Amino acid sequence: MRRIALAVAFLVAPLAVAACGGDGDAEAGGGDADLTVYSGRQEGLVGPLFERFERETGLTVEVRYGESAELAATIAEEGENSPAEVLFAQDPGSLGAVELEGLLAPLPQNVLERVPARFRDPDGYWVGTSGRVRVLAYNTDALADDEVPDSVFELAKPVWKGRIGFPPTNASFQAFVTAMRLSEGDERTREWLEAIRANDPKLYENNIQTVEAIAAGEIDLGLVNHYYLYLVKAERPGAPVANHFLSGRDPGALVSVAGVGIVAGAAGNEGAIRFVEFLLSDEGQRFYAEEAEEAEYPLVRGVEPREGLPPLERLGGPRIELDELGPELERTLELLSELGFTS
């Protein structure tokens, strides 16, 4: 019986610890901090921003990290009882979903105006905090920069058969397809997707996996956001991957944003407003240009992006508004599913 007793001890010991209040800190929940933020942006990327905000304001912040969409759904389920005061999200879609539930508070005008109109909610419920650009990432052993197409439409040619890949279930890929539908029309988008399908693309779960596959030579070229390159390079500096920025009004050059909104229950909360102001301050914006591993674009005028990145104004992208993307998403998903790209 000794071993059984040992096994029991192994399983029961934690209960004893819990009963003795060994988890006192952990049980604190959202009650003690000055500000509670739900962050769909990863700790490894934005953790330093929170630390700096705490240092500068003396306010304490508690951050619940998770996937943006799931945190949005959580706020919706929590309803009026949400402990969240701020939602810091990876994409406009998550913010728009919470806005649609009536669970975001309008942001002050002076905060909104820090950012060009195309990067914020026209109704003023959320604002972009950093920009990301759709690019063609390519394997530098397989292709030279001038061999990479300047338009996604060229990828429909048979020469790319078996050489391209993308993550069809990823929100930013879906936003790109939606942007193509809005700027080029449904018919042309469907033709493009059918041609792409005929080229036997490799489908991946997410952007990181896609860029890793490019680095591994599994595919020559992938449709992703620009900053995943830097994440993969941080892990393996010698990885043979580079970004190719698309030109003009090509839908493949869509610029989207990560953004922030204040949860309805925290309307008028001083700390929440200060946090949003901090994210859009010159200092908060310079973080992306100077420090952040992933080198996103600052959105506030006058703060330059990381050296080597083409300026945001030069990247046209399709003529669409970011808030048009959400309502059109369902049609895009139907199209992708119908063509067999997603379930």
Added chain:
Amino acid sequence: MIAAATARFRAGRPAGRPSPALVGGALAVSALVALPLVYLVVRVFGGGGEGLTVLARARTGELVAETALLVGAVTAAAVLVAVPLAWLVTRTDIPGRRAWAVAAALPLVVPSYVAALALLAAFGPTGLLQRLLEAPFGVERVPELYGLGGAVLALTIATYPYVFLLTAVALREIDPALEETARGLGRSSLAAFARVTLPLARPSIGAGALLAALYTLSDFGAVSLMQADSLTRAIFLQYRSLFDRTPAAGLALVLVALTAVVLTLELRARGGGGYARLGAGTARAAAPVRLGRWQWPALAFCGAVVALALGAPLAVLGYWFSRAASLDALVDASRAALNSVLASGSAAALAVVAAIPVGFLAARHPAWWSRLLERLAYGANALPGIVIALSLVFFAARYASPVYQTLLLLVFAYVVRFFPQAVAASHAALLAVSPRLDEAARGLGRGPRHAFASVTAPLVAPGLLAGAALVFLSAMKELPATLLLRPIGFDTLATEVWTATTVGSYSQAAVPALLLVALSAPLVYLLIARGKAELSSTGS
């Protein structure tokens, strides 16, 4: 035939009616773990039945067919791998059988997305195998791993340990005298095993297969990395892309219906019979079957399974680790490890305590309603973690805000998610103990609770512990519910792995993932590798 001559009986009811306390306890437990089902009904029908429109879509039918195919293939493969393995490590003289036993059970703690990543690294289009074959043999492309095949492989690896653990525990507890008698009557060893021992182990194999099927129904990590379709993946994608909880809930109800089918099939397969023995059985360990020259294929089989299920993920983790090992990561991970053990251990203990009334009632008072209660406990288990998490968010934020986002709620979420593992183990263990023993104790003047504690409990302890271990190991790697329900700042090993892999820093993921395996190994060892001395003293 011989089985029939032993203490086999129609699962008969013991004298007397179940005590109100027992029924009340089972009812309360079943109601609590079925909360996610209530939530789904609220979501689907509260929205004016809009969620039901998913039922009309042709795509939903295809998804059901694809999911059924996936579940069928994985469950069959898991049983085919696990039962021979369990027999080899419990009943034969295979060299190093304890080590094999532990190694074969350990993949239980490898998160399925790590296993899938490892498979891709090894057998993917630019994986190790491809590179090995390309140079000398000019093989251009190894067979495609993405898709259904890859998902079946990854999920078989993730789920066979459930069948293996429960079957191994059962095989060790079954009295070897029965099989020896059969051999004495002229049956070959294999025939004796197949005709006598296997039927006796059937409830445990069935319970393990059920857990494998339920795991497959609820898995997201492996199917998404392998780009295979399933209902759970579709549900996740609904949440992630459309932010619309109603169609996701509709699909989840379809998943519940599919689960009901699986549960019914398992009940049928289990059959109406039961078996029990009067003594603790196994007054001694079974004399091991001599493998002779079959030893080599047997070793090759064990080696192949362990290499694929444990070796490949560990090799991948080791490679990540070697890229950038840092001491900071170890410090962070050890704090997370404490949290993981705390939450998972509490969940394991609580789940087993909660499983006793439900399992006891179903085993001892078989009737449609006690079975229904037991099956209800399984009902929520095949749901994706995100659905369970959101359902508890819904209830706790509204009606139990003091516990919302506390450790207590997280532990409760683990119990809800993994309750069937505790029930499966306790139910199978209770079936193997004759109610006559209990009755005898009561006849001698013990009260029902006292009789249970002094007679039945020691006999079912190994089964209950196996259940606790399953819950513990599953909770250690749980992610979706942990992310949404943990107290803020309460990092676990699973969330640390997630934090790192989502930004592509696999080297940072290696430390917590390796720690996850290292921490779970001793528990697996204690459960699976009990020695001969131990066997002879169990329950005496």
